[in-house]
Amino acid sequence: MEFESVIGLEIHAQLKTKSKIFCGCSTEFGASPNTHTCQVCLGMPGVLPVLNKKVVEYSIKMGLATDSTINTFNQFARKNYFYPDLPKGYQTSQFDLPLAEFGKVEIEVNGRKKNIGITRMHMEEDAGKLIHDAREPESYVDLNRTGTPLLEIVSEPDMRSPDEACAYLKKLHAILKYLDICDGNMQEGSFRCDANISLRPVGQVELGTRTELKNMNSFKNVQAALEYEVRRQRDILLDGGIVTQQALRWDADRNRPEPMRGKEEAHDYRYFPCPDLVPVVINEEWIEEIRETLPELPDARKERFITEHQLPEYDAALLTGSRELADFFEAAVECGGKPKRFPTG
Numbered sequence: 001m002e003f004e005s006v007i008g009l010e011i012h013a014q015l016k017t018k019s020k021i022f023c024g025c026s027t028e029f030g031a032s033p034n035t036h037t038c039q040v041c042l043g044m045p046g047v048l049p050v051l052n053k054k055v056v057e058y059s060i061k062m063g064l065a066t067d068s069t070i071n072t073f074n075q076f077a078r079k080n081y082f083y084p085d086l087p088k089g090y091q092t093s094q095f096d097l098p099l100a101e102f103g104k105v106e107i108e109v110n111g112r113k114k115n116i117g118i119t120r121m122h123m124e125e126d127a128g129k130l131i132h133d134a135r136e137p138e139s140y141v142d143l144n145r146t147g148t149p150l151l152e153i154v155s156e157p158d159m160r161s162p163d164e165a166c167a168y169l170k171k172l173h174a175i176l177k178y179l180d181i182c183d184g185n186m187q188e189g190s191f192r193c194d195a196n197i198s199l200r201p202v203g204q205v206e207l208g209t210r211t212e213l214k215n216m217n218s219f220k221n222v223q224a225a226l227e228y229e230v231r232r233q234r235d236i237l238l239d240g241g242i243v244t245q246q247a248l249r250w251d252a253d254r255n256r257p258e259p260m261r262g263k264e265e266a267h268d269y270r271y272f273p274c275p276d277l278v279p280v281v282i283n284e285e286w287i288e289e290i291r292e293t294l295p296e297l298p299d300a301r302k303e304r305f306i307t308e309h310q311l312p313e314y315d316a317a318l319l320t321g322s323r324e325l326a327d328f329f330e331a332a333v334e335c336g337g338k339p340k341r342f343p344t345g
């Protein structure tokens with residue numbers, strides 16, 4: 001029996017603002033624990049958040065770059081759960097009224113082009129970090145990251161293979177870097193990815209039971225984790241078994257997924273509109289102003305490299321995959337370098 005995989009991705013991109021989303025604390029990575037904190041991001045009683053306008057601007061940029069509809073009326077909501085890295089007892093996020101919806105990006109795998117739909121993208125704050133050291137009896141909490149702005153980008157379940165999922169992930173990563181709104185550093189957690197994946201017999205419309213793969217921090221891990229999960233689910237189904245819905249954490253050292261416990265399994269977040277923040281109302285003129293600032297994006301740059309520098313499509317795709325490489329290439333050509341030393345065709 002032949003199966004096809006159905007994959008959707010949720011990406012958290014840390015936005016490159018100088019200060020946090022609701023207070024003036026610095027977002028710089030690597031400071032001494034708990035030095036970038038204040039009453040607001042520590043969730044003290046009686047304080048009020050103030051929205052960072054840059055966060056909205058950067059999020060609109062990403063919305064426009066992915067052909068999304070910008071919701072000119074959107075709203076923050078509280079996502080309630082208890083965890084020691086969340087001092088307020090809730091994460092300020094967006095729920096039924098997100099910043100943007102109905103976007104898409106084009107990917108190419110083995111010469112086949114395909115659009116992947118973006119269901120929604122919304123602004124939210126990051127939580128803090130717990131530090132566990134096996135040699136010590138206690139754990140530590142670092143709240144420097146608490147309140148760092150994130151843009152969560154949720155795709156449609158449009159991907160049919162780990163290769164397509166990786167191509168989509170790389171495309172979003174490239175767009176964020178071209179827009180210069182996220183540093184894209186996966187090791188430092190500035191670009192994180194969760195995936196949900198299910199299998200179904202080819203030709204079946206109904207979706208199979210899905211599992212969630214959490215917190216994969218490199219393109220390689222995403223590919224490896226999805227391939228592992230395709231094999232695992234396929235073996236279960238071929239054996240006549242049933243896939244259990246569960247959250248799994250990819251263990252990169254052991255090259256296998258581990259079941260997760262705790263907050264990730266609790267799905268009743270009792271969302272409600274955040275009473276401390278007025279709804280975000282965006283006027284059309286501002287959206288148009290932001291649209292004017294959009295740089296040339298990877299797809300457009302690739303097309304231009306093909307026509308302007310007579311590059312084969314493969315070379316153009318490779319060179320425009322990262323903004324730094326594309327800039328370096330163009331600077332070299334400007335200095336008199338030949339775009340391609342041994343032209344093909």
Ligand SMILES: [Zn+2]
Nearest residue numbers: 023025038041
């Ligand atoms: Zn603060």
